[in-house]
Amino acid sequence: xxxxxxxxxxxxxxxxxxxxxxxxxxxxxxxxxxxxxxxxxxxxxxxxxxxxxxxxxxxxxxxxxxxxxxxxxxxxxxxxxxxxxxxxxxxxxxxxxxxxxxxxxxxxxxxx
Amino acid sequence: xxxxxxxxxxxxxxxxxxxxxxxxxxxxxxxxxxxxxxxxxxxxxxxxxxxxxxxxxxxxxxxxxxxxxxxxxxxxxxxxxxxxxxxxxxxxxxxxxxxxxxxxxxxxxxxxxx
Numbered sequence: 001x002x003x004x005x006x007x008x009x010x011x012x013x014x015x016x017x018x019x020x021x022x023x024x025x026x027x028x029x030x031x032x033x034x035x036x037x038x039x040x041x042x043x044x045x046x047x048x049x050x051x052x053x054x055x056x057x058x059x060x061x062x063x064x065x066x067x068x069x070x071x072x073x074x075x076x077x078x079x080x081x082x083x084x085x086x087x088x089x090x091x092x093x094x095x096x097x098x099x100x101x102x103x104x105x106x107x108x109x110x111x112x
Numbered sequence: 113x114x115x116x117x118x119x120x121x122x123x124x125x126x127x128x129x130x131x132x133x134x135x136x137x138x139x140x141x142x143x144x145x146x147x148x149x150x151x152x153x154x155x156x157x158x159x160x161x162x163x164x165x166x167x168x169x170x171x172x173x174x175x176x177x178x179x180x181x182x183x184x185x186x187x188x189x190x191x192x193x194x195x196x197x198x199x200x201x202x203x204x205x206x207x208x209x210x211x212x213x214x215x216x217x218x219x220x221x222x223x224x225x226x
Contacts, residue, residue, distance in 0.1 A: 004155075042118075042201060042218035058150055058213070074203045083174055085161070090155055094212050101214055103155035 003027045004104035007090050012110045018080040023091030025071075031094040032074040033101065034058075034066065036087040043090065049074055055100050081111040115139045116204050119216035126225055131189040133220050135202030138183065142204035146214070147176060147187050150199045159200070160187070192224045 011040040013019050023032060034046040035058075045058030047066040055066050056075035063085060067075045074079055088108050124152045125131045135145075143164040148156035154179040162169040162176045162185065169176050175188045189196055 033213075040218060043203075043214075043216040045213060048213065091168075099207055099212065100146065100158050100161065101212070102158065105155045106153075 004091060004093055004103045006089075006104040006107050008107060009105065010108045011020075012112065013081050014112055015082060016080050017045065019081050019109065019111075021076040021089055021091075021109070023076070023104060025074075025093050026095070027095075028071050029093040029095050030071075031096070032068065033092040033094070034064075034074070034076045035090045035092065035103075036060065037090060038087050038105075046076065046089075081109075083111050085109065086111045113138075114218075115142075116201055116202055116215050116217040118200075118220050120220050120221070121218070122221040123191050124223045124225060127194055128191045131187075131192045131196065131222055131224065133187040133189075133200050133202075133222065135185045135187075135217055136183060137185075137204050139204070139206070139215070140183075141206040141209070142215075144205040145176070145178060145185050146203045146205070146206045148201045148203060149173075149196075150201065150219070156201060189222075192222075194224050194226050197222055197224045 005024045009023045033048040035043045042071050044060045049055045049068045065077045090106045091104040094101045146161040147159040149159045150156040160171050160174045162178050178185045199221050201219045203214040220222045
């Protein structure tokens with residue numbers, strides 16, 4: 001357990017509604033990441049953060065935004081959810097000085 | 113362009129035998145490689161890694177081999193156990209780059225039959 005909590009764990013929403021997923025860590029790691037996992041695609045990076053208010057895009061960032069106002073929280077927002085954003089979302093942290101990322105348990109999001 | 117490829121979507125082996133999972137990469141800047149295991153409804157968990165300065169790393173039943181000239185790595189599980197049944201992801205990193213972004217393969221579903 002790397003001290004990562006994702007919430008909610010499951011969510012069903014309707015197309016066009018905003019959705020925010022939360023990743024909370026307890027160990028003050030600088031680097032945090034959001035991925036989505038889809039069948040046939042593996043894990044793809046959406047956005048990442050390298051410090052408070054420091055974020056950047058990953059390979060599949062369209063339709064997503066992030067915020068990090070505190071070290072411990074990294075929020076992923078779908079401004080207007082679409083069915084193509086139905087997926088399992090994982091948050092990860094990376095301790096400084098290492099090359100290993102540790103993942104949360106995931107959030108399963110269904111957009112109907 | 114897929115920089116990390118796991119060409120076998122699935123693999124089935126008998127309990128007690130060896131499981132070999134393969135991974136190829138195209139980016140010469142990758143110098144650190146990781147394997148993650150993922151059970152259904154759980155997050156990926158780190159399994160084993162290898163730096164490009166080595167060609168082998170062993171941890172119990174798990175061994176990762178790296179062939180830099182072929183840009184190929186493999187994960188060997190000996191002996192395989194039913195509890196090893198999971199999706200295995202290969203990931204690669206340019207440790208000299210910024211922000212430690214991992215690039216993942218699409219995964220291989222390993223089934224170990226009793």
